[in-house]
Amino acid sequence: MSKDLNDVTPSMGEGTTLYVAVEVSDKSWVIGISSLADPARVGMHTLGPTDTDGLMAKIEKACSGAEDTPRVLLTYEAGYGGFSLARYLGKEAPWIDVVVCDPASLEVVRKAKRVKTDKIDARRMVRALRAWDQGEAEALSVVRIPTVIQEDAKRLLRHRERLVKERTGLGNTIKGLLKLQGIYGLDPRRSSFRADLAEVRTAYGTPLPPGLYDEIVATHDRLLLVMTQLDEVEEKKAAQIKQAVIVPVRGLSDEQADPAVSAPVAALLVLLKGIGPNDALLLQNEVLYRDFRNRRELGSWAGLAPVPWASGGVENDQGISKAGQPLVRKHLVQMAWRWLRYQPDSAITIWFKQRCGTRRDRLMRKRAIVAVARKLLVALWRYARTGLVPTGAVLARS
Numbered sequence: 001m002s003k004d005l006n007d008v009t010p011s012m013g014e015g016t017t018l019y020v021a022v023e024v025s026d027k028s029w030v031i032g033i034s035s036l037a038d039p040a041r042v043g044m045h046t047l048g049p050t051d052t053d054g055l056m057a058k059i060e061k062a063c064s065g066a067e068d069t070p071r072v073l074l075t076y077e078a079g080y081g082g083f084s085l086a087r088y089l090g091k092e093a094p095w096i097d098v099v100v101c102d103p104a105s106l107e108v109v110r111k112a113k114r115v116k117t118d119k120i121d122a123r124r125m126v127r128a129l130r131a132w133d134q135g136e137a138e139a140l141s142v143v144r145i146p147t148v149i150q151e152d153a154k155r156l157l158r159h160r161e162r163l164v165k166e167r168t169g170l171g172n173t174i175k176g177l178l179k180l181q182g183i184y185g186l187d188p189r190r191s192s193f194r195a196d197l198a199e200v201r202t203a204y205g206t207p208l209p210p211g212l213y214d215e216i217v218a219t220h221d222r223l224l225l226v227m228t229q230l231d232e233v234e235e236k237k238a239a240q241i242k243q244a245v246i247v248p249v250r251g252l253s254d255e256q257a258d259p260a261v262s263a264p265v266a267a268l269l270v271l272l273k274g275i276g277p278n279d280a281l282l283l284q285n286e287v288l289y290r291d292f293r294n295r296r297e298l299g300s301w302a303g304l305a306p307v308p309w310a311s312g313g314v315e316n317d318q319g320i321s322k323a324g325q326p327l328v329r330k331h332l333v334q335m336a337w338r339w340l341r342y343q344p345d346s347a348i349t350i351w352f353k354q355r356c357g358t359r360r361d362r363l364m365r366k367r368a369i370v371a372v373a374r375k376l377l378v379a380l381w382r383y384a385r386t387g388l389v390p391t392g393a394v395l396a397r398s
Contacts, residue, residue, distance in 0.1 A: 003090050003094045005083075005086055005087065005090045005098060005145040006144055006145055008073075008097045008098065008099055008142075010132060010133045010134065010135055010137075011071065011073075011133055011134075012133075012134060012135050013133075013134045013135070015070075015071055016036060016066065016068065016070040016071065017070060017071045017072070017073050017130075017133060018033065018034060018036060018059070018062055018063060018066075018070045018071070018072045018073070019033070019034040019039075019073055019074075019075075019126050019129050019130050019133070020032070020033050020034075020059060020062075020072060020073070020074040020075070020096075020126070021074070021075050021076065021122045021123075021125035021126045021129060022055065022074065022075070022076040022085070022122070023076070023077075023118040023119075023121050023122045023125070024049075024076050024077065024079075024080050024081050024085070025049065025080060025118065026049055026080065027049065028046050028047065028048060028049060028118070029046070029047040029048070029049060029050075029051060029054075029055065030044065030045070030046055030047075030118040030119055030121075030122045031044070031045040031046070031047060031055060031058055031122065032044055032119070032122030032123050032125065032126045033045070033058060033059070033062045033126075034126050034130065035062075036062070036063075036065065036066050036070060037065075039130065042122075042123050042126050042127075043062070044119050044122065044123075045058050052085070052088055052089075052092075056092075056093060059072055059074075059096070071097065072095065072096045072097065073096075073097045073099065073129060073133055074089065074096055074097065074098050074099070075098070075099045075100070075101050075125055075128075075129045075140070076100060076101070076125075077100075077101055077102075077103040077106075077125070078100050078101065078102060078103065078143045079103060082151075083100065083145050083146070083151070085098075086098040086100055086145050087145075087148070098145075099129065099132070099140075099142050100142065100143040100145055101125065101128070101129075101140040101141060101142060101143065102140070102141040102142075102143055104141075104323075105140045105141035106124055106125065106128055106140060107124070107128070107139075108124075125140075128140045144290060144291075146289070150285070150289050153284075153285040153289075154285050154286060156233060156236055156237060156240065156281070156285075157237075157278065157281055157282055157285065157286075157327075158327070159233060160230065160233045160234075160237070160278075161327060163226055163229055163230045163233065164230070166222075166226045167189075167223065167226045167227060167230065170188070170219055170220075170222055170223040170226065171188045171189060171223060173219055174188040174216055174219050174220060174223070175188065177212060177215065177216055177219075178200075178216070181202040181203060181208065181212070182202055182203025182204070183200055183201075183202065183203070186200065188220055188223055189223070189227065193220065194217075194220070197213070197216065197217075197220075237277055237278070237281060238277065240266065240281060241266050241267060241270060241277050241280065241281070242267070243264075264284075265280075265283070265284045265288055265384050266280040266281050266283075266284040267280075268383070268384060268387075269283060269284070269380065269383075269384065270396070271395050271396055272343075272380075272383075272389075272390075272393055272394075272395060272396065273342040273343060273393075273394050273395070273396045274335070274338045274339045274341065274342030274343050275335065275338075275380075276338075278331070279331060279335050282327075282328065282331050283380060283384070284384075286325060286327070286328050287302070287328060287377070287381070288381065288384050292381065295378040295381070298377060298378060298381055299374045299377065299378065300321065300323065301323070301324050302323075302324050302325075302328060302329060302332065302374070302377055303320060303321050303322045303323040303324040303325075303326075303329050304320050304321075304329065304332070304370060304373060304374040304377070305320060305321055305374070306318075306319070306320060306321075307319065307320065307321045320370060329373075332373040332374075332376065332377055333369060333370065333373050335373065335376060336369050336370075336372040336373040336376055337369060339372065339376055340352060340372070343390075343392070343393050343394060345392045345394070346390055346391065346392035346393045346394075347390070347391035347392045348372055348375050348376055348379065348390065348391075348392075349392075350392070351372075351375070352368055352369070352372050355368050355371075356368050376390075379391075379393075
């Protein structure tokens with residue numbers, strides 16, 4: 001029977017716990033298992049990749065010597081393999097608690113050269129897992145495991161992002177090949193491009209060389225395929241807006257919750273001027289399905305929180321952390337610029353104008369727009385949770 005993979009809490013040292021760490025790679029799995037008799041000792045085992053049966057056998061053998069059945073707490077780093085191991089164990093071995101950790105949160109030796117092997121990493125993860133389980137929250141950062149449906153909902157916009165990059169790259173390739181012959185002004189995305197290509201002449205008055213012509217045609221065929229797939233994605237995106245997944249509002253009682261939040265989140269967001277379908281789906285499928293305790297946690301997750309560096313009399317600002325998804329951060333900055341244009345009377349826009357005034361200081365505006373993106377993300381998060389429209393904002397259909 002499957003279980004809630006995110007319902008794992010530290011035991012705070014109560015009871016007996018067997019700590020297991022898995023260093024996952026495509027070559028092998030290195031397993032670190034703490035000893036129940038001597039927790040400081042970690043046994044190391046090497047298995048083949050995806051050898052879940054071998055992993056289960058090692059865990060059961062480590063538990064067999066205990067008088068009482070111990071709790072098993074397992075961790076591995078987010079990255080290679082995604083969440084497949086956690087989902088497998090949640091379904092086939094629900095008695096094992098799985099914590100997926102952020103690799104960047106694990107402490108490492110800060111020497112210029114440090115020893116690094118899979119076995120050392122596995123031992124480090126076991127120690128960090130034990131410390132986390134005993135109440136040291138900063139020993140490692142736990143990654144939230146999305147459901148299969150939540151993870152699959154992200155595919156559409158991520159696919160679109162890749163297609164847009166391919167379309168731009170293929171178009172630039174064709175334009176570059178034409179510029180080599182002194183030909184300008186032909187747009188590969190126009191429907192008449194093939195006809196224009198057959199009639200075009202080089203800067204020195206001759207038709208395109210046959211080898212170059214064939215290369216351009218082949219590249220244009222790939223471009224047409226990408227454009228066709230993009231049209232299909234746009235149709236699916238429009239359908240998702242109409243049938244947006246409802247994200248439940250957590251942490252609010254029936255008296256506190258606003259009836260407006262029962263609407264699909266993406267459909268709710270596009271009601272705001274300046275928030276388009278791409279923005280709404282991105283926020284719904286990448287951000288708003290998660291549980292954030294407060295605005296600081298939300299800003300930190302998005303990588304928009306400042307990172308100070310202070311020691312003694314030295315105080316430096318390292319800029320934003322840039323943690324989390326670069327795709328989300330990029331879209332948030334784009335949304336912030338659009339928000340200034342379409343919501344001129346909102347409190348966020350007024351703050352930006354007061355901050356920058358009429359000055360054309362590019363660096364100041366660049367820093368300020370990041371702050372606008374953070375403020376906007378918090379305001380939209382509150383709007384999606386409670387139905388509270390951002391201060392001064394205008395609804396597109398009001």
